[in-house]
Amino acid sequence: MPTVSPAFRQAVKQLSDKEKEAIILKAARRDAELYELLSYELLEEVTLEEVYEQTADKIHELLINASGRSLTKALTKALRKALKEIARFKRITKEPKAEIDLHLYTLRLIFNNFSGQFDSYYKGFYTATARLLLRTMQLIRKNLHEDYYLEYKPELDDFLQQIHSRSKPVPVVLPEEFEVE
Numbered sequence: 001m002p003t004v005s006p007a008f009r010q011a012v013k014q015l016s017d018k019e020k021e022a023i024i025l026k027a028a029r030r031d032a033e034l035y036e037l038l039s040y041e042l043l044e045e046v047t048l049e050e051v052y053e054q055t056a057d058k059i060h061e062l063l064i065n066a067s068g069r070s071l072t073k074a075l076t077k078a079l080r081k082a083l084k085e086i087a088r089f090k091r092i093t094k095e096p097k098a099e100i101d102l103h104l105y106t107l108r109l110i111f112n113n114f115s116g117q118f119d120s121y122y123k124g125f126y127t128a129t130a131r132l133l134l135r136t137m138q139l140i141r142k143n144l145h146e147d148y149y150l151e152y153k154p155e156l157d158d159f160l161q162q163i164h165s166r167s168k169p170v171p172v173v174l175p176e177e178f179e180v181e
Contacts, residue, residue, distance in 0.1 A: 059102065061110070119166065
């Protein structure tokens with residue numbers, strides 16, 4: 001992302017309101033993410049819950065509709081796209097708790113519908129899921145207050161138990177349980 005120079009700031013300040021409006025509308029038409037960001041920031045009817053629901057629906061659609069000759073490979077690709085949707089949500093809202101909730105929503109979808117694919121010959125999906133679980137635990141520790149740890153502990157412990165109960169070796173270093181200090 002480019003750094004805004006002082007000369008650029010000065011040039012923007014000298015623009016009239018009509019010129020600023022034209023530039024903003026032109027940029028919003030070109031960039032969908034910028035449009036969503038501006039909508040979230042400027043419009044009262046676009047709420048965090050609405051943006052969360054839209055992102056959750058996209059993630060659900062990506063994972064449930066994954067298909068191909070190798071379901072495991074299709075799920076790995078869909079999971080990558082789902083994580084990009086979560087990153088986009090984070091850039092728009094800057095809400096760490098909602099981001100973590102989307103991570104957990106994705107993990108719930110995986111463990112409720114696709115945990116049988118962990119035993120596939122292709123280990124990409126299994127590895128990506130384990131990394132997502134580890135990343136989610138790191139985000140909880142980094143971004144949320146300790147009081148939230150108890151809220152997430154049972155579900156995270158269940159996911160960890162399911163990963164550790166597989167005959168395959170765990171591809172990343174995962175604890176046996178989510179520790180609450």
